[in-house]
Amino acid sequence: MIIALDGPAAAGKGTLTRKLAEYYNLAMLDTGLIYRAVGLKAVLKGDPSDNGIAIEAAKSLKPLDLEMKNIRGEGAAKYASLVAAIPAVRDILLGFQQDFAHNPPVGKSGSILDGRDIGTIVCPDTKFKLYITASLEVRTDRRYKELQERGEEAIRSAVLDDMKARDQRDSTRALSPLTPARDAKIIDSSYFNAEEVFSLAKKFIDSQT
Ligand code: CDP
DSSP states (O other), X not given: OEEEEEOSTTSSHHHHHHXXXXXXXXEEEEHHHHHHHHHHHHHHHSOTTOHHHHHHHHHTOOGGGGGOTTTTSHHHHHHHHHHTTOHHHHHHHHHHHHHHHHOXXXXXXXXXXXXXXXXXXXXXXXXXXXXXXXXXXXXXHHHHHHHHHTTOOOOHHHHHHHHHHHHHHHHHOSSSOSOOOTTOEEEEOTTOOXXXXXXXXXXXXXXXX
């Protein structure tokens, strides 16, 4: 079983991924972390939107890079969306993601990947495609609360602006823009709690088996 879970920032992908992974015994990959690590590596060398710098960072990516300090911060998210718009970077990272999806560790029943283009590009053949979204207001509140809980300084209006800019960049880039696959089950989580979202996702997945 391969579950492809896509959606914009702070839509609830992480929580749903963990719940589905536990329920269906799946290995999980947060593909955003890969782009975040490439973004952070690139910015150490200069401008992350520079093709040469971003491509070098993607080529030299190692598993340990996913544990870089500040990888979950908003700076990393911004750099991630800059390197993510470069086609050669996406190309380099595609093989790693597909390999993970198709070769789960022994003992696991499959894999779940969350990101922006899992259902459309990384794993287009799976029938288990979910697209989770929520209103910009709700997503801003969630991310703002998350940052506060982690002790990071945050200003709500800045979180909103960053999220808007990132949504815009992710949805309008030429290659692999953020968009639901045609056969994805779309769940708007604005008015549902995590448990309710999980129930809806589970119902869809079970209906596909
Ligand atoms: O946690 P959040 O949803 O805010 O972001 P993320 O999933 O960690 O992704 C950070 C950025 O990486 C996104 O804004 C995208 O630009 C990029 N990304 C992507 O292009 N493709 C993916 N499969 C995953 C992330």
